[in-house]
Amino acid sequence: MLTYEQIKELIELVGREGLQGVTLERSGFRLHVEGKAPPMTFAAPAPSYPAEPAPPTPAPRPVAAADSEPASAEPAAGSAEELPEDGHILTSPIVGTFYTAPSPDSEPYVGVGDTVSEGQILCIVEAMKLMNEIESEVAGEVLKILPKNGQPVEFGEPLFVIRVR
C-alpha cells in the first residue's frame, strides 16, 4: 500500500518530467498516474487491469509495505476517484512551506466545499520568510486541498483541486 504522500510524489514526478504516465504495481495493488495534467486517475486495487510498460525514467522511491504509514484519513490509495472534467488543479509556484491560514491562530483561508472567486487568496507558501499568498486563478468550488498545513511543497506541486464554475 502506498501512503498519500508517496502518491502525491508520484503525481509530481509525472508532472515535472512531463511523462505520459506512470504505473506502479504490486500484489493486489495497482496505481496508474496519467500525465499531461487532467484527466488524472487514481486507480484502485485492480489486479486484472492490463499491465503497461514500466516507466522509462527513474521510478519513484521504492515503496515497501513495511515502512508505509497507516493509510491516512484522506482519500488516497484504495478509493477510486476521478478528477471531474471541469476540475482545475492549482499548483505551487514556488518551493516552500504550505499554510492554510494566515497565522496559526486564524481560520483557514478556504475549506473543502467552499466557493471561491478568482483572485481570492487560497493559501500561503512561505519561502525563507517571504510569505507568498496564492490567489485562485479560477472561480469555483474547492474539491480538494492536497498538502497538509505546515507541509513542505515543491515547485509545481498540486495544491488545490477546484471545480470551475
Added chain:
Amino acid sequence: MEVDVDVVELLVVSSSLPVVDVVELELLDDELDELELDELELEDELDELDELDALDDDLGGVGGDLETADFGRAHEHYGEIDSTNDRALAWAQEGAPHGALVTADRQRAGRGRRGRTWESPDAGDLYFSVIVRPSFYAGGSPASSWGAYSLAVGVGLREGLSRQLDDLELKWPNDLLWRGRKLGGILCEGRWHGGGLQVIVVGVGINVGRRRFDGPELASKATSVVLARDELAGGEEKKKVGRRPILAALLSALERVTADFAAGGFPALRGRYEPHCRLLGREVVTEGSSRVPALRGVAVGLDEDGALLIAPARGGARQRVEAADVWLATER
C-alpha cells in the same frame, strides 16, 4: 529692547552690591542689552536646530532626501495606521507603481511572521513598506527564484544602516541585529496569480529612536539606533537621531539590492550576506516540527538559493534548512 530700570535697581539693592551711580547703571544697561541680544540669537539658533530635528524626523517629507530612481517616489505617510504592509498590499491592488512607499509613525497592528506582532509605538522608530513589482526588471530572475528575496532585503537594510552603525549583523534568514540584539525585522509578502508573481510588499520595522522596550524579554533582546549609539559613546546620551535621512539611505540600499537580486538572484548577493551572518561558523540549533526534526550543528554557509547549510553535530552530510527558525546554540 527695553530694560526695566526698576528691576535693575531692585536687583542691585537685593544683591547687596555696593551702591552704583546712574552712569554705572546705564553701562550695566548696555551690557544687559548685549547679553540679551546674544541670548536672543542663541534662542533663534536653538529654534532652528529644533526645526531641523523635527524636519529630520518628518517622514512625510522624505521625497527631498531621496537619491533613488523609483523607491519612495510615490509615497503615502500616515500618523497612525493598522499596518503599513496591509495598506501597501491594498495600494498595490489599486495599481500603485513599482517602488511606492507607505510609512507610518505608529502602527496599531504591526505584523510579523505567521501572526506575530511587531510592536510599533510612536517612539521615533521606522515602520515602512515598499511595493516591489518583479515584472519591472525585464529579463530578470524567474518568479520562482524570488524565494530568497527576503535575504536580499536583509542585505539592503544592513548596508543602508551601516553609515549609522558598525557591527550590524544578519541572523538567517533576515533579522537585523546589533551586538546580538534585534534592531530590525522584515516581513515580505508576495501575491501570486496564475503562476506569476504580481507584487512583493517589503515590510520593514527598524528601532531607531526608542529608548525603552516594554517587558523584560524585549528589553534584553532588542535595541535601537539611539541605544546602540549611546552604548558606543560610553553610556552618554547622544542627540536624537532623525528618521528621515535613515529612511532615505535605506531606500537607496533596498533599490540597489533589489536590482542586483532581480538580475542575478541570491548568488549575486551571497558575498554581501555571508561575511555579516551571525550564524556562520557557529553551532546552531533549528526548531523542530512534526515533520522536520530539530537539528544541531555548525552553520557552514548559504546555498545558491539562500538555504542555510548545517554540518550536523551527529555527523553525516550537510543539511539544508529552508524554513525553520534557527538560534545560536549558546542562546537557546
